[in-house]
Amino acid sequence: MNFLEERIVKDGIVKEGNVLKVDSFLNHQMDIALFEQMGEEFKKRFEGCNINKILTIEASGIGIACIVAKYFNAPVVFAKKSKSINIEGEMYCADVESFTHKNVNQVIVSKKFLGPEDHVLIIDDFLANGCALQGLISIVNQAGGTVEGIGIAIEKGFQVGGRIIRNLGIKLESLAIVDGMDAATGTITFREQ
Amino acid sequence: MNFLEERIVKDGIVKEGNVLKVDSFLNHQMDIALFEQMGEEFKKRFEGCNINKILTIEASGIGIACIVAKYFNAPVVFAKKSKSINIEGEMYCADVESFTHKNVNQVIVSKKFLGPEDHVLIIDDFLANGCALQGLISIVNQAGGTVEGIGIAIEKGFQVGGRIIRNLGIKLESLAIVDGMDAATGTITFREQ
Numbered sequence: 001m002n003f004l005e006e007r008i009v010k011d012g013i014v015k016e017g018n019v020l021k022v023d024s025f026l027n028h029q030m031d032i033a034l035f036e037q038m039g040e041e042f043k044k045r046f047e048g049c050n051i052n053k054i055l056t057i058e059a060s061g062i063g064i065a066c067i068v069a070k071y072f073n074a075p076v077v078f079a080k081k082s083k084s085i086n087i088e089g090e091m092y093c094a095d096v097e098s099f100t101h102k103n104v105n106q107v108i109v110s111k112k113f114l115g116p117e118d119h120v121l122i123i124d125d126f127l128a129n130g131c132a133l134q135g136l137i138s139i140v141n142q143a144g145g146t147v148e149g150i151g152i153a154i155e156k157g158f159q160v161g162g163r164i165i166r167n168l169g170i171k172l173e174s175l176a177i178v179d180g181m182d183a184a185t186g187t188i189t190f191r192e193q
Numbered sequence: 194m195n196f197l198e199e200r201i202v203k204d205g206i207v208k209e210g211n212v213l214k215v216d217s218f219l220n221h222q223m224d225i226a227l228f229e230q231m232g233e234e235f236k237k238r239f240e241g242c243n244i245n246k247i248l249t250i251e252a253s254g255i256g257i258a259c260i261v262a263k264y265f266n267a268p269v270v271f272a273k274k275s276k277s278i279n280i281e282g283e284m285y286c287a288d289v290e291s292f293t294h295k296n297v298n299q300v301i302v303s304k305k306f307l308g309p310e311d312h313v314l315i316i317d318d319f320l321a322n323g324c325a326l327q328g329l330i331s332i333v334n335q336a337g338g339t340v341e342g343i344g345i346a347i348e349k350g351f352q353v354g355g356r357i358i359r360n361l362g363i364k365l366e367s368l369a370i371v372d373g374m375d376a377a378t379g380t381i382t383f384r385e386q
Contacts, residue, residue: 028303030271032262032269036263062255063256065256066256066260075218075223076223078223080252113217113221
């Protein structure tokens, strides 16, 4: 097990319905030293990639993205969730279905901060059905930029998102891939990487 | 002028209605090297304070809080904006009026992550009327914790928030205090500190 898998086993809580709670260190309380280990690991995994911008989505991706960004000397842009319809042509936008909240959000990024010159590493905390990532990929494509890769903390390997993204030919690196969980015993099965 | 005031003059945009846009470096695209300078400066200004936790509010406070947290070796907790009414006693909550969006959000923090043992530095990007900060202070008080101080990137000195917070006897440090703006000329007047 790597450092993140060990931490998930130690502090993650498995709940009914394939819910994995990691809010004590990842997405409500945030362990910055852990995020720095994640930054080092992503730097290794995306060695040689020409990355000049980090893209994430509010809210829980922002903390990880900011710490990871230090390892790439790149600024972070975060996509905002918006219900507003009046976008005025100043924004890239994409529809994103939320697995957690069971609704559709419009996700927006100002056209000022993404363009054809950008080589983008997308960072997020969770990958499940992949809808958020597909929205971010769409936004980079609208900007004429290049998705150099995607770095995820925890992928739910038993959901379709990872397969869809990898089938697109995009370099996707998940630090922990959960292939199964058992709420009764609290057991978590990780994919060998 | 300090480093942040210089950056605001260089890249901030003054709009009608006392709006200061700093989305190219602070709250949409985020300059991580600038955030590190902010972390160093807050570390100096809160020297000697016994801080073991950073508290912020989603979304634009999170990036600054995570970088600042490195300088205090403390975890970050971010308060979530929620419309849900059913809180089940697991959460501290406070009502927060939004100056930008002209509505009221409930702001929540899990009781697991704040308690009487916590000495909290509250971090946010903007201080205007102070409603968000009052909500965060209320949450720390509900937890029985101690607000050691508040660190803000940009305070709008011509609005009431800063005066209210300082009148509460809380140590409030704003890296830039804007006392006036002129949209016609783009001029920004900073308070001498």
